[in-house]
Amino acid sequence: RVQPVESGGGSVQAGESLRLSCVVSGSTYNKFCMVWVRQAPGKQREGVVALDTDGTISYADSVKGRFTISEDQAKNTLYLEMNSLKPEDTAMYYCAADFWVPFNARLRQNAYTYWGQGTQVTVSS
Numbered sequence: 001r002v003q004p005v006e007s008g009g010g011s012v013q014a015g016e017s018l019r020l021s022c023v024v025s026g027s028t029y030n031k032f033c034m035v036w037v038r039q040a041p042g043k044q045r046e047g048v049v050a051l052d053t054d055g056t057i058s059y060a061d062s063v064k065g066r067f068t069i070s071e072d073q074a075k076n077t078l079y080l081e082m083n084s085l086k087p088e089d090t091a092m093y094y095c096a097a098d099f100w101v102p103f104n105a106r107l108r109q110n111a112y113t114y115w116g117q118g119t120q121v122t123v124s125s
Contacts, residue, residue, distance in 0.1 A: 047107030
């Protein structure tokens with residue numbers, strides 16, 4: 001069974017950084033399309049950044065220039081480096097995976113089948 005597991009969340013001050021990790025088990029990592037999705041209290045889930053199997057990256061406008069996605073295929077791990085954090089970045093962050101996602105749906109959370117439990121990020125001003 002494919003299972004992503006997130007870690008690395010925490011509480012920080014505005015302007016600080018965090019790095020989230022997502023370890024994917026249950027299948028060959030490099031065959032997955034991956035996405036980081038967040039959900040703030042009272043809001044819908046929002047796709048933050050997606051990584052396709054060919055290396056194509058898609059960022060939401062709200063995080064461009066501040067967040068960076070990367071991976072270590074040898075460790076079956078996806079990372080999200082978050083810099084210059086803002087209070088509006090406060091959310092539960094989820095890692096999700098699927099074997100194929102249409103190009104125009106890479107940031108759509110409902111395009112992915114396999115989900116982790118999430119890790120909380122809280123940014124205070």
